[in-house]
Amino acid sequence: MPSLAGAADLAYDPAPVTEPVNQRIDKTWEFLVAPYFVAANITGTSQVGRLPNTDIDIGTDDILENLRFGGMIRTELIYQQKVGAMLDVAYMNLGSATDTPRGGGRIRVGVSQLILEGMGFYRAYATPQTSIDIYAGGRYWDIDLDLNATGTFAGNFTISRGDNWIDPVIGVRAFHMINDKWSVNARGDIGGFGAASDFTWNVQAGAGYHFNKTWSAHLQYKALGVDYDNGKSGTASFAYDTITHGPLLGIAARF
Template structure:
């Protein structure tokens, strides 16, 4: 709960921007505006996992470089759509990892993990000035985690899929610091049970505008997910640098 209270403080800091005046002249009330950002997330991870009921809980801590050795593929993209003060937001993350390890007596164990989560939210631009814009949103993050464990010598071949949806609330603060330089701070929190089933993340980026339609971004993303159930446990922190290219149209 301590990390959730700290995260709530971040939401409060962002919302403090509401004290700034609103400049309605900066908003185009008619046209839809879109942006898409494919990005790379160089995340490490740490935490506890119990993939099956009655299985031991495994604590893990891996850097991005060690994860890269086992990576089969990954895809990340985020996007927004806007009309007047209406804001639609989406994010897609997918990664697949495979690993072969040797158990006692030379027994080979093969494991495969596929992780997908999709975030969708809608909201309202509650504040806009010549240099800052603040959005407040609500939505959901849908998860699917597939785990396959194969130990041929023991005749073990187990596959398990976990799916769930967490409601979320989010805040996005965009700040212009120079003609071509801006920052974005995104924070969200959610879940059905803050003690056993919760999720939160913080994303901060520095952005450079090359043209009216093209931006380059770099920053950091941290995502936490906890799912404590009778048949499984997932309590993982994922964090690392991100880099992306944004196309606006």
Template sequence: MTPEPNQLLRPSLYVGALVLPLLMSTSALAQSAGGDWSYKIAPYFWGTGLSGTVATSPALPPADVDASFGDIWDNLDFAAMVVGHANNGRFGFSGDLQYFKLGNSGPTPGPAYSSVDVAITNKIYSLNAEYLLKTSSTSEVWGSIGARYWSVDAGLNFSAGTSPAASARSKNTWVDPMIGVRGRTELSGDLYLVGWAYAGGFGVGSDSSFDLFGALGYQFTPTTSGIIGYRWLSVDREDGSFQYDVEMEGLMAGVSFNF
């Protein structure tokens, strides 16, 4: 479905209102601690598809959704992400604020309902401590350990079949421990590769969660670059009647600012 202007504006303001205080507090902390700190902020836009199983109520069946990459623009309401890094020498911190608003429709497995509409809003906040594992004149690899907070608001609207139409909505929140790596490798000229790989959950919040991203970047100026790449994010969470076992994937592009 095509997002309306007000659907785009509210999440953008929401993400911005979260990021600016985070950057201000990080800068104040670094100034008080002294040392040579460097910072990076990278806002991204992610055109993501959605596939998996979502359940919200024991009275209604789970909904299987499958939006392939080719269906991205038909199923995306809005997606935004802002990543920030602060590092001093071999030590650093990273933050990741994500907002996804997705919709999808599909058939149901039995005759009770003819189809189901799924509407999902995700708010995902991550904070990691990082250590520079390997560096050279052209590349660097950072190890990360931290936590990721999930807030999922899922609504299912079943169209009538042999049973009358029905709907249910459920909100679920949890925290996953996360570990992983991120890195950057310089190519020829102003081109470079950047990416990350994270795993989490481990039965603490979700049963499992994986986050993979790779992109090609171009350095426009010493402090500004642009990237375009692909991201795949999965999570498997069950909490009573709530089930959220999904994969989200698609092209992601953005601009990175160093200061």
């Protein structure tokens, strides 16, 4: 989805040549920028105030039809091909995106989702064709829900509620050059651990095509899950238990 939850990862891609990692580009510092798009689906449940759990089932068609604004970009900085940092921002603002039967009527749910990831990584393994990074950091969530009920037992009403939190995250990612044009990559992480959400996870994998040392295109499949409950009761309660998944397409430039 233009995701969301999501943050998405265009794995750091060494230049497509068979040279040692630290000799591929004669720079102490290297920078990567990668705008991307996720044709996502969001499924799960939400709970706001004293309302019962409301199903969320937003498909790619719903997102494209109701998208008010969205943007996704990833940046990375690496020092001497050994340590680095990465920042990923994914924002999506939907109008009324999903319609759920409830209480004799229907509840229409709109979602605004910002996911920001900040990670540091260490290159634990490197050969001319392969690299493996271990990373850790935080995943920031800012979720706002708009619920519009019509014809329910409780009448017609509109409720807007949201929350934000930061989950600690640890993970690993791997990259492999098949030849001078094609590569494959994968990433997985877990987090939350009760510090904010009960649990969050992310997995993604795909392939890349390298036009030259600077430009490459990437196609992946990504799934990002979270199970969050603010632990409050009554009108202040808020819960968000969803999985955002779908194909990711991006362009990366390395400098």
